[in-house]
Every structure is written in C-alpha cells, then in structure tokens.
Amino acid sequence: MSVNLKRRAYWKDQVLDRDERKCQICGATEDQIHLVAHHIYSVSEYPEEALNVDNGATLCELHHREYPFSFTGDSTGERWLLWLETYQEHGLSRRIYDDN
Numbered sequence: 001m002s003v004n005l006k007r008r009a010y011w012k013d014q015v016l017d018r019d020e021r022k023c024q025i026c027g028a029t030e031d032q033i034h035l036v037a038h039h040i041y042s043v044s045e046y047p048e049e050a051l052n053v054d055n056g057a058t059l060c061e062l063h064h065r066e067y068p069f070s071f072t073g074d075s076t077g078e079r080w081l082l083w084l085e086t087y088q089e090h091g092l093s094r095r096i097y098d099d100n
C-alpha cells in the first residue's frame with residue numbers, strides 16, 4: 001500500500017470512529033451496509049483538507065451515492081449542511097435499504 005493510501009485508510013478509520021461507525025443520515029452500521037468516509041470539502045477543490053478528520057462524514061454507500069455530486073467543483077461545507085438539513089427537515093433519514 002502506498003503512503004497516501006495508508007494515510008487515506010487511517011483518515012477513513014478516524015472519521016468512522018468519530019461518527020460511531022454509523023451513516024450520518026440513516027444510522028446504518030457496517031454490518032448492514034458498506035460505509036464510506038465522505039469529504040465535505042471536495043478533495044479536488046480543497047486537497048489540503050483531504051486528511052482532516054473534521055472534513056469527513058460517515059455515510060452509507062446509498063446516501064453517499066445520493067449526495068448531489070453534480071455540485072462537485074464547488075462542494076463546500078455550506079452545501080453539505082444544506083443537504084443534511086433538508087434530510088432532517090423532511091424526515092427522510094429512514095433506512096431506505098431496509099429489507100425487512
């Protein structure tokens with residue numbers, strides 16, 4: 001593993017630990033679905049924030065996919081908070097993958 005990949009894996013682990021290894025939208029855990037450490041400020045625009053734990057948020061792969069990636073390029077914390085608030089306001093934080 002390259003040094004960069006190791007550092008990225010360590011970053012992800014720290015983000016997941018801080019978020020109690022749960023999706024910040026639906027609360028899904030690792031044994032239910034693959035979890036991703038999402039970069040709030042995009043890596044392409046803010047490479048200096050790539051390994052900042054405060055710039056990470058745990059998401060399940062479904063919610064990570066759902067995040068409006070069309071915003072990539074001007075992806076900022078403001079955009080992230082707006083997305084999070086929209087979810088909370090409309091009560092959409094249900095487990096959309098639930099198979100029961």
Ligand SMILES: [Zn+2]
Pocket residue numbers: 023024025026027028059060061062063
């Ligand atoms: Zn989720």
